[in-house]
Amino acid sequence: MMLFVLTVARWLSLSQLVFKPFQHCYIMELFTDVALLSKSPPSDTALTEAEEANEKTCSITDCKQLENKIVALFFSASWCPACQEFTPLLTQMYDELIRRNAPFEIVAVPFDRTKESCDRFFVQESGDWLTVQFDDSIIGTLKEKYCVNVIPKLIVLRPSGEVITPTGRKDVQDKGIIAFRSWLKSTNLSNSLSFL
Template identity: 40%
Template sequence: MALEGLFGSELVGKHDTTVAVSSLSEKELIGVYFSAHWCPPCRSFTPKLVDTYVKVRDASKKWEIVFVSFDRTLEACNEYYLEMPWLMLPFDSDLKEGLAEKFKVEGIPALIFLDPKTGEVKSMGGRALVEDDKEGAKFPWV
C-alpha cells in the first residue's frame, strides 16, 4: 500500500494505541500535518484544525490526519499531541525527515492532503484550504 511506504505499518493513536496504516485506505482524504509545540504559528493553527477536523468527522465524512512532530523532545511532542484528536507518526520515526523532504516542507505548520488509495498529493496547501473553510463545507477541498 502506498501509505505504508510513507508512514510505515503503524501510527500512534490516542490513549497509547496503535493504528494500522492499512486502515487509512478507507478514508476520503489524508492530511499530513507538520507542526511543533514550540512554533507560535503552529500553536495558533492547531486549534482551528482541530475544530474543522471535528466538524468534518461529525458530518460522517472520512478524513484522517497524521501529525508529524518537529518538536525537539518526546515530552514536548506528547504534551502537544494531547491537544489533537488524530493520529501521529511515532516521534522517533526515521521516516520524518524523508516525509519533510518528499513534500518540500520549508516551514511549519504545513498541511499536505493525500489520496488515501494512492498516496498521491491532492494539495500542498491544506492549511489555506482549511483556514478558508473552517466549517469543512467544501471537504475534500480538492
C-alpha cells in the first residue's frame, strides 16, 4: 500500500511538471511581435525576375496567417538525421492539406547551430510553412513552454493555444493526413471537415 501511495505521489508530481507548460495562451498572443519567415511573398509584393526564376525567396510575415487555424510547432534542426528523415513526410502532408484549404499551418522552430545552416535548411529542405528566425528569443520560450528536449518534435495546438497533442510526429508517421482529421475534431473548427 505504501509503495502505491508513493508511486501515485511521484506520478502526480511528475504530471505537474509535464502538463505545466501547456497552459492556455492564444496562438496570436504567443506570436505577437514575432517576425516569421515565409517562402511565399506577401500577396501585395511584386517579385523581381531573379526571384521568380529562383522561387526560393524568403519574406517576413506576421502572425495573422495563424489566426483560426490548427498550428503545429515543428522543432527541428538541419544537423539532425531524424529531422531530415521526417521533414519530407511532414512536407507532403502539409502540401496536401494546404491544397485542400485546410485550416492548418506549421511554424518551424529551428534548433540549428548557425544562421547559415538554418537558412539553408529552411529554403532548400523544408515545406512552404512559416519559420521562426534563427536568433529570435521566442525559440527559448517555446522550448521551455513545451518542454522540448528531443528533436524532431511536432506539437499540435488549437487556435486557442491549447495543446491537441505533443506527439504530432508520431501521428503523422502512423496516420499521415488522417491525423489531421482527429486533430480537427478536437477543435471548434470541426465544421471544416468537408474539405477532407
